[in-house]
Amino acid sequence: MRMMSDHHIGAGIDRQVSQLYLMKRTLTILIAPVKSGND
Known part of the structure; x- marks a missing residue:
């Protein structure tokens, strides 16, 4: 369960980073x- 929550947090960060990257590129x-x- 611990690994699942860590993975979920990591996925959320990845999504935020990709959104920031797209905004910066735009x-x-x-x-x-x-x-x-x-x-």
């Missing part, structure tokens, strides 16, 4: 043209 894609335009 922001990078949106901001990149602005940065290159400012150069």
Whole structure:
């Protein structure tokens, strides 16, 4: 049971990390043209 709860917590963290990664990638894609335009 202990291993199950640890795995569940790990899966939750993985999901949060992947969501953060997707948001960061989206922001990078949106901001990149602005940065290159400012150069």
